[in-house]
Amino acid sequence: MDSINKKMVQCDVSDIWHVLGRTWSLVILRNLSTNGTIRFNELKRLVSGISSTVLSDRLTELEGHGLVIKKIYQEIPVRVEYSLTKQARELEDVLEELGQWANKWKPKQKKD
Amino acid sequence: MDSINKKMVQCDVSDIWHVLGRTWSLVILRNLSTNGTIRFNELKRLVSGISSTVLSDRLTELEGHGLVIKKIYQEIPVRVEYSLTKQARELEDVLEELGQWANKWKPKQKKD
DNA sequence: AACTGTGGTATGTTTTGCCTACCTGGTATT
């Protein structure tokens, strides 16, 4: 039973660590960071391996925590764009450093 | 024709992102960062809410990826100490920034 | 003798992730 609405935003400090530590969160944020505004299916293709379900779930969660902006354009077909909030954009440097670090220590460079 | 065209930049979804994105990983690394060398149960107490199973699992994984050093002292009772590797120490700045960012946005601002 | 602390592992339950199918409505192909 849902005695507590899941969409309630409870901003605990430990909460944010858990949000970031959730599967795919960092990768999603990093992709939003490097690509700016991006649509759902584009993002899904970029984050190869993620399923619609989880991507949707994660985006909703990130949006709920004020890290991601969801913008719906009532066009035909509908266009939905995601981007980082101001708050999350302050993370971009961190994500960038993280990315550089990851590249530096990549066990083997299969790709370029 | 690539499914990914345009200006999109695909960020590698290398193992390391998944390791960091695993539950508790960031929190564990952060605690190792701020506390230096630390024992299993100490860490378990610090990372409140984590279970032995998952802590053990995560530490093994982090060790396997060269982020954590496990040092066993054959005393009675046995003493096991965990610390960050040189590689992971380069993450300390990032973790610190992440912590500051988390603190900065900690004050609940459901209203926005 | 009973209890605490050490660093975990074994077991079983709950939550999360993920795959497949499907939705609505328009366009492109056949």
Add this chain to the structure above:
DNA sequence: AATACCAGGTAGGCAAAACATACCACAGTT
């Protein structure tokens, strides 16, 4: 005209991850 495909997801069911709890052997403390 029917089919297929795209958009951005949701629903259902199954698998994996996370979790709680008990427990291991041994030593010191009470």
